[in-house]
Amino acid sequence: MPELTINKDSLVTIRVRMSDLQGNLLEETPEEGVAYLHGHADIFPKIEAALEGLKKGDKASVRLEPEDAFGEFDPDAVFVTDVEKLGDPETIVPGLVFDHVPGEANDGRHYRVTDVADGKAVLDANHPLAGWGLAFDITVLNVEDTDGKEAVGMDDTVVPSFLGFADKIIDEGDDEDDASEESPEPVTRH
Template structure:
């Protein structure tokens, strides 16, 4: 069976930067529904179209093809007293970017704590980074009607959507 619209594709993969530095070792296989369900970057999906089990593809992604350009507008500095007593770099908080609707929440990472201030970054950690995605197709099967209706893979037949 070949990778085509409405098939469930399983990939062994890894992600490096353009210099070959490992970004994601892909310890667990990536499983997604092929065909525009937004489970994988479109450029990778395009490269996988028509491939069969055992075939490998290598896709170079510019920031716009992956996690976007780094946006300095998504970096905010907030007073330390606005946060819980236990606070560490790397913790994440949901918040609305300055000047946006209160419904536009994004995930902010704490990147620095100093002088009574906390620096929050709403960019994805890989924003602004070119990536090389290498993967091998390890399985392809037709998606079930329920998977297609829900738009995601059901690993064990269970789904929180029901």
């Protein structure tokens, strides 16, 4: 039986090392790798294209410019606000994530606290790697033919956020655009 190659609906297990363009390791998957369903936009398109047609044991190196990864840094996505607007000042620390900026329309993005000083907090909706060029070294650990059957019930939570779309925020809930003056609830801490 010929070895399976990666194509649409292949269940692929890969091991990945992500570095900056100076070669500094930023993230890596566990030795056993992570699985994703190929052809379903779960990972960056250029990485997916580089893996197309590969088989178990093959390796690929992919370089992504900022526009192909987490985008350019957008200075308009950074806000400074009074710490009190976010809640108890003692609990507002870098890494805390909120679902909107107080007093602004909810734009569906999450804002990470990047700095707290002198009663002010800096909120940043940019991905932490926005503006970075990235290098990915990938080893294909396994390829399974699914005929699309495994697509039902799979989601991108098996794919680490540094591979692409797992961390992109899509707000399918409240479509309300009204500005909120209430203190937002923290979403998570990174």
